Amino acid sequence: MPAWEIAEVIAETPQACSLVLNAGFDYQPGQYLTVRTPVGARCYSLASSPFTDARPKVTVKRVRDGAVSNWICDNVRAGDVLEFAGPAGTFTPGSLDDDLLLLAGGSGITPIMGIVKAVRARGRGDLALIYANRDAESVIFQRELDELLPVTYWLDSERGVPTADALAGLLSPYAGREAFVCGPEAFVAVAEKALQLAGVAGVRVERFETEPVGGTDAVATVTIDGQTHELPWAAGKRLLDVIIDAGLNPPYSCRQGQCGACAVRKTDGEVELVNNEILEEEDFAEGYILACQAVARSEHVTVTYY
Incomplete structure (x- = not known):
């Protein structure tokens, strides 16, 4: 991945900031970059236009339990250097003359x-x-x-x-x-x-996949369809994939942390959610996590589907 200097950090809202990059590359309006940080990698869309902006700009919004978005908003300053991959994506108009x-x-x-x-x-x-x-x-x-x-x-x-x-x-x-x-x-x-x-x-x-983050090798105790299973959980792998690979049939839909269909109640252990755009504070208080975004942060995690 190329490394680019952050020319400016713009506070857009209390929960979102933009990173203006001291870089030059060709891209299409609507594409995204993948940003690599010490806590993982994440895809962020370009809010700039190649025709109007001297420097490309990506915008990052904080996500509850989102390691990368919170790390960027808390730590990145002008003059810092981060690794980026891209641009990528096909969320671009075929013609700028179309309505x-x-x-x-x-x-x-x-x-x-x-x-x-x-x-x-x-x-x-x-x-x-x-x-x-x-x-x-x-x-x-x-x-x-x-x-x-x-x-x-x-x-x-x-x-x-x-x-x-x-x-x-x-x-x-x-x-x-x-x-x-x-x-x-x-x-x-x-x-x-x-x-x-x-x-x-x-x-x-617009849909894009995020890169996996780190995590810990663990064992997941999963209760689903009235039965309990002990499943090996490799570092960085999403809980949903662990359960599916074991031949079980958990509920899920978008796989991007945006719909909540894969929500499961955690009763023990620690996880990190790579992305979350649906669960609220009261959901976390009741123990709910998103299986499609959860990576293990403790050696044993217990979850249950009702």
Whole structure:
């Protein structure tokens, strides 16, 4: 991986920061980089445009129990050097002259920001953006967005969690456009249903895999379907893969820590979640973790499915 100096760290919100890189490379709007840190590696989208920004910029939002995102936000300063791989990803428009419908949830605005900047600088396409967040404090890039295009902001604190029917009413005027969707899995699922209801046929969803982090060799005691199993758990491997490889049938869906389908209750031991965009503090208080994102941090971990 090449190593690049951090030219600037920008505090975007209380929970998100951007790293401006002292680097030059070719990339497409909407792509991402993989960042390697002492606590693991993670993929972060480029919020910059190759046509408007002198330096590339990735944006990192803190995640509960997210080792990499929290390490970056707590420790990285201008002048530091980190390893990066990329750019990669296909979440890029085929033409900057096409009219696009853009839907973002939370930090999902990051690659869409790069697309917006690129279209405004080099294209003739018309853009419609729906951007959902929990509250006004969570909105990333609001000043820049408002200067670039009209934005429909959806704040859960004011309107409740978005539903497919409610979103469909906002999307129907743009049924003939290609849609780009990025955000937590719960938002993506609702957005995809809303797009279907609104008659939008062309839909692109941003997804990327994260690299494994470290961890500890362990034994997992797993109770599932009324039976208890002792399973060897290699360092860095995700708990969900351990259980599946043992021939068991655990619930799961997105594998990215965004939907909660793989949630399981931990009753003993310690784990680290590589990514989490769904569990809240009350879930952790009750012992729930995401099997698809959990790596062992103690020699023995006990979990149970009800």
